[in-house]
Amino acid sequence: CLSSFAFGQNSGYLSSDDSDPKAIEFLEKVKKDFESYEAHKFNFTIDMEFPGHEGEKVEGHLIQSGDKFLLDMDERKIISDNTSVWVYLKARNEVQINDADFDEASEVMKPSDLFRLYSSGNYVFAVTQYLQEAGEDVAQIECKPLEEESEYSKMRITLATKTSEIKRMKIFYKDGSRITMNVESQEKGFATDKNTFKFVAADYEGVMVEDLRF
Numbered sequence: 001c002l003s004s005f006a007f008g009q010n011s012g013y014l015s016s017d018d019s020d021p022k023a024i025e026f027l028e029k030v031k032k033d034f035e036s037y038e039a040h041k042f043n044f045t046i047d048m049e050f051p052g053h054e055g056e057k058v059e060g061h062l063i064q065s066g067d068k069f070l071l072d073m074d075e076r077k078i079i080s081d082n083t084s085v086w087v088y089l090k091a092r093n094e095v096q097i098n099d100a101d102f103d104e105a106s107e108v109m110k111p112s113d114l115f116r117l118y119s120s121g122n123y124v125f126a127v128t129q130y131l132q133e134a135g136e137d138v139a140q141i142e143c144k145p146l147e148e149e150s151e152y153s154k155m156r157i158t159l160a161t162k163t164s165e166i167k168r169m170k171i172f173y174k175d176g177s178r179i180t181m182n183v184e185s186q187e188k189g190f191a192t193d194k195n196t197f198k199f200v201a202a203d204y205e206g207v208m209v210e211d212l213r214f
Helices: 021-035 111-120
Strands: 040-050 053-065 068-073 076-080 084-089 094-099 123-133 136-145 152-160 166-173 178-188 208-211
Touching: 021 111, 021 123, 021 136, 053 111, 111 123, 111 166
Parallel strands: 094 208
Antiparallel strands: 040 053, 040 178, 053 068, 068 076, 076 084, 084 094, 123 136, 136 152, 152 166, 166 178
């Protein structure tokens, strides 16, 4: 069913204080659940749609602990210890190293990025629909930027209302592109070690290293 909270394209939202209280309640529960565990592992598929071009599908997994993460996809692996970022290009057996503020993973919206948007005060959130998926109650929350210069028009988050788990995040870009991250499974309390969020060159025979850090 549809939510009674109006979230029309022309609605006059001026600040994050205009957000739907129910959406904020759901997001608080998701954040609390996420922060209750040291690390998480997400297995996902990403569907990419581009105007006038054939879409793409990517599979991978994400391991995350706070701001540290390992993102492993078909063609590359991105690792960050929150100080450095390693981008490993599998076909070329090459790794590029950048400072952690280098936004290499921007095309992939990690679940924790949702909390960054939520706490920034630059977005407004609203529940737009309640429905069932595979027998599970879910809510759809839409997030719209308050700043006109934002590169996307909105983001749609689908989450399970009972477990507070994110099921799907879809980004709608102003150029007509769409990127959807479908969370296929989530392992809470995933075990990590000291090398999980490091790129150990010795494990990649013959790897070419390009260090671009300042």
